[in-house]
Amino acid sequence: MNGEPLVRWDWLFAHLGPIADRVGQHLYLAAIAVSVGFAISFALAALSIRRRKLYPFVTVLATAAYTIPSFAMFAALVAITGLSVFTAEIPLILYTIVLFVPNIVAGFDSVPWDVLDAADGMGYTSGQRWWRVELPLAVPLVVAGLRLASVSTIGLVTVSAILGDSFGGLGYYILDGYHRHFTTEILVGGLLSIGLAVIADLGFVLLQRLLTPWAARRAVGG
Amino acid sequence: MSSLGPPAGYTGAARSLGAASRTGAAALEFRGVTKRYGRGEQAHGAVNDLSFEIPSGAICVLVGPSGCGKTTSLKMVNRLIEPTAGEILLDGVNVLTEDVTALRRRIGYVIQQVGLFPHLTVGRNVAVVPALVGWSKERQWVRADELLSLVGLDPASYRSRYPYQLSGGERQRVGVARALAADPPLMLMDEPFAAVDPIVRERLQDEFLRLQRDLAKTILFVTHDIDEAIKMGDFVAVMEEGGRLAQFGPPDEILAHPASDFVARFVGADRGLKRLSLVTIADLELAPLAASARAGLPTFSPSTKLRDALSVLLAADSRGGVALDEEGQPRGLVTVDAIASALAEDRHAATAASAATTGVSGAAGDAKVAAAGGDS
Numbered sequence: 001m002n003g004e005p006l007v008r009w010d011w012l013f014a015h016l017g018p019i020a021d022r023v024g025q026h027l028y029l030a031a032i033a034v035s036v037g038f039a040i041s042f043a044l045a046a047l048s049i050r051r052r053k054l055y056p057f058v059t060v061l062a063t064a065a066y067t068i069p070s071f072a073m074f075a076a077l078v079a080i081t082g083l084s085v086f087t088a089e090i091p092l093i094l095y096t097i098v099l100f101v102p103n104i105v106a107g108f109d110s111v112p113w114d115v116l117d118a119a120d121g122m123g124y125t126s127g128q129r130w131w132r133v134e135l136p137l138a139v140p141l142v143v144a145g146l147r148l149a150s151v152s153t154i155g156l157v158t159v160s161a162i163l164g165d166s167f168g169g170l171g172y173y174i175l176d177g178y179h180r181h182f183t184t185e186i187l188v189g190g191l192l193s194i195g196l197a198v199i200a201d202l203g204f205v206l207l208q209r210l211l212t213p214w215a216a217r218r219a220v221g222g
Numbered sequence: 223m224s225s226l227g228p229p230a231g232y233t234g235a236a237r238s239l240g241a242a243s244r245t246g247a248a249a250l251e252f253r254g255v256t257k258r259y260g261r262g263e264q265a266h267g268a269v270n271d272l273s274f275e276i277p278s279g280a281i282c283v284l285v286g287p288s289g290c291g292k293t294t295s296l297k298m299v300n301r302l303i304e305p306t307a308g309e310i311l312l313d314g315v316n317v318l319t320e321d322v323t324a325l326r327r328r329i330g331y332v333i334q335q336v337g338l339f340p341h342l343t344v345g346r347n348v349a350v351v352p353a354l355v356g357w358s359k360e361r362q363w364v365r366a367d368e369l370l371s372l373v374g375l376d377p378a379s380y381r382s383r384y385p386y387q388l389s390g391g392e393r394q395r396v397g398v399a400r401a402l403a404a405d406p407p408l409m410l411m412d413e414p415f416a417a418v419d420p421i422v423r424e425r426l427q428d429e430f431l432r433l434q435r436d437l438a439k440t441i442l443f444v445t446h447d448i449d450e451a452i453k454m455g456d457f458v459a460v461m462e463e464g465g466r467l468a469q470f471g472p473p474d475e476i477l478a479h480p481a482s483d484f485v486a487r488f489v490g491a492d493r494g495l496k497r498l499s500l501v502t503i504a505d506l507e508l509a510p511l512a513a514s515a516r517a518g519l520p521t522f523s524p525s526t527k528l529r530d531a532l533s534v535l536l537a538a539d540s541r542g543g544v545a546l547d548e549e550g551q552p553r554g555l556v557t558v559d560a561i562a563s564a565l566a567e568d569r570h571a572a573t574a575a576s577a578a579t580t581g582v583s584g585a586a587g588d589a590k591v592a593a594a595g596g597d598s
């Protein structure tokens with residue numbers, strides 16, 4: 001590329017401030033998508049657990065949403081919600097549902113029946129049983145869903161850069177670097193985005209360790 | 223009841239009636255209890271017109287082949303399953319009229335798979351019911367430690383462990399401790415020792431019987447294993463397919479006088495030998511023993527079961543053995559003939575015991591008065 005070095009360190013050091021801002025925006029966009037997606041998915045999962053017949057429909061719809069290309073969805077949404085944060089968030093939120101719902105449902109399904117039988121037999125009310133037994137025991141698989149959704153969303157946030165300069169987080173640098181044939185920008189955007197995904201994933205692993213000290217991490221003899 | 227002598231299998235109830243006042247055990251009565259699934263033509267009975275009564279402080283074992291409705295019967299007591307018809311009376315009060323949550327919190331519940339909460343430490347598992355009924359944290363901890371010691375687990379090393387760090391036998395002990403935590407007057411135990419290996423099972427059974435001697439809880443115990451039923455029960459309720467009660471009585475009576483072909487088949491052709499496991503050397507009338515005749519004979523401690531003694535005598539091809547007293551001093555001569563005649567005598571006692579069961583409601587009533595007196 002015109003004999004330029006792969007990384008222009010001078011550019012990098014001159015732009016630390018804006019890069020930090022983009023990291024912040026990236027995390028902000030991803031955090032909204034993951035938390036709103038989680039709330040919606042939790043409700044859908046709760047519904048699917050109560051009414052098993054609805055579960056296949058929920059799964060089909062969530063999967064269908066996932067098949068829509070993100071470019072297409074952004075383009076379609078601009079006509080409705082304009083260049084607002086909704087346009088960026090709605091696809092990101094929809095994509096998380098297919099990752100969350102099956103994990104949340106599996107988490108509650110994984111609670112052993114004998115534990116539920118014991119809880120009922122000892123006089124837990126249904127509310128107490130849910131808060132004190134089912135929810136804590138569903139945590140490992142729910143957190144597995146959070147890991148998947150956050151890694152996936154952090155990657156996808158970059159695509160929202162096509163909506164304009166005020167979106168995309170680190171995706172801005174990827175797009176800008178592509179237009180300007182400026183590798184340094186592409187590398188900064190791409191590698192930092194990967195780095196954020198890895199950090200988020202490790203964060204959730206740590207969270208899970210803290211939340212579930214009771215989970216057997218290795219087989220114990222006897 | 224003392225006038226009846228020591229009919230094996232009934233001694234438990236007699237012994238516990240006295241203790242009932244201390245711990246507040248409750249009498250339990252099934253009155254025409256029926257559970258049907260389905261409606262109309264398709265309706266089939268899981269439990270059919272079940273009626274029997276357990277005096278407070280006694281262990282009653284529901285035993286029968288799989289599908290006979292024994293677990294269904296047990297789960298109707300704490301209303302995990304609601305009966306279609308009939309009444310279940312706990313100290314005279316129909317459980318169907320009570321608040322279901324409050325009812326369950328005062329009934330201990332132990333199941334085969336234990337159902338320990340994997341996310342709670344052993345100590346918090348034990349303290350689950352005290353926590354539900356609002357004991358202070360400190361009282362919960364004290365109680366949990368007390369119960370862990372009671373079931374033979376050192377609180378200091380076990381209270382902070384998680385269930386996955388326990389062996390099957392240890393889990394089962396924690397399960398029993400948890401069921402005892404709020405000092406319930408009634409315990410429901412559904413195949414509590416079935417999931418552990420035979421050696422551990424026997425140890426847990428023995429320990430539980432030893433505990434029960436002090437606790438004197440009223441216990442409804444379900445098993446498919448007739449040997450366990452005979453060992454654990456003050457009363458045995460044999461159930462057959464269709465959820466019918468085939469026979470109810472002290473174990474010795476069931477073994478000595480099976481009420482039907484089904485019961486006879488279910489208890490097995492070796493029911494005579496099984497009866498011998500209900501009687502110990504201490505209960506046996508002994509022939510006098512000359513000091514010179516002792517040499518080379520096998521010896522038996524007072525707690526040796528007649529079944530084991532007979533086995534030793536037959537294996538040693540010996541005409542007799544020496545019964546020892548608690549201090550290990552010779553007490554008299556045990557012979558195969560003496561054991562055989564004990565079986566005949568015992569049959570006589572069993573008939574007397576059977577007469578006593580019909581009077582059980584009176585005895586339970588007495589115990590209830592005693593319990594009420596002790597509680598107030």
